Amino acid sequence: MICSVERVIENIEVSESIYKLSIEGEFEGKPGQFYMLKLLSGETLLPRPISIHDNDKEKITFLYHVAGKGTKEISKLKLGDEIQVMGPLGNGFNLKDIKGRVALIAGGIGIAPMQYLAKEIKDSQIDFYAGFRDVPYSLDEIEKHCNALYIATESGNVGYKGYVIDILEPEKYDVVVCCGPKIMMDKVVEMCREKNTKLYVSMENRMACGIGACLGCTCKTVDGNKTTCKTGPVFLGEELVL
Incomplete structure (x- = not known):
């Protein structure tokens, strides 16, 4: 783990x-992990947890939703x-x-960790479901890394009109991977349990410290409460208590 000041x-x-947001340099990190990002100056004291969207030898990239003061400040950063x-x-x-036949399913900004994951999965047949x-x-x-792309929009502007989980058939896959709003992920957990399909879920709980110290991002599992930032954010669907 590093803590450093880098150039946008x-x-x-x-x-x-x-x-x-892309930051110059060679960074460690695998799909599903995240970084805590913080401005050197600004009104926001706490850093913001943002999933790795892509990573290569020249830069690391993050995809984020401006949802509050912290991400609003980050959105104002400029080159240099x-x-x-x-x-x-x-x-x-x-x-x-x-591996095998894999379904990646994302709702909204839940798409953030999926690009890096799709790129890194080797020898798999990937179908991507985006809502x-x-x-x-x-x-x-x-x-570029998927066999098929299925899009759903609530407005019907593009693709299927409705929710992306409406067109998911988990029994067709060896593994399903999901990230998105909690209500969507809870439904995918239920669907995969019903069809006995292995599921990985990337949780989006609010995080303050990123290292499991503040206990502010706990989620319920069959083994008791666990911190999303340290034990997760990736869990097996069978571990979670809805």
């Missing part, structure tokens, strides 16, 4: 209130500005276990 090389709005980064944090996906309220975003790179 890109911070662009890719859809309404959705930004892509500096930001404090701490990570990688959390436990990511077990890549050796995600949005109205306008899809950040699909071009993911689509």
Whole structure:
């Protein structure tokens, strides 16, 4: 784990209130892990946890939703500005276990960790299911690594009109991976349990410290409460208590 000050090389709005931030350098981190990002100056004291969207030898990229004061401040960063980064944090996906016919399903900003995951899964047949309220975003790179892409929008503007879980058939897959709003993920957990399909879930609980110290991001599991930031954010579906 590192905690350092790094240089921003890109911070662009890719859809309404959705930004892509790239930071220069070679960083560690596997799909499903995250970094805590913090401005060097600003009104927000606590860093913000943001999933790794992509990672290579030249830069690390984050996709985030401007949902409050902290992410609003991050969205104002420009080329050449500096930001404090701490990570990688959390436990990511077990890549050796995600194989065969795989369904990746994301709701809204839950798409953030899926690009890096799709790129890193080897020798798998991947179908990607993406759900949005109205306008899809950040699909071009993911689509390169997938066998099929299924889109659903609540407005019906693109693809299936409704929720993306309406078109998911978990029994067709060896493994399902899900990230998105809790109400969506709870439903996917139920669907996969009913069809006896292995499921990995990337939780989106609010995190303050990122290292399991504050206990503010606990979730219920069959083995008791566990911190999302340290034990997760990735859990097996069978571990979770809804």
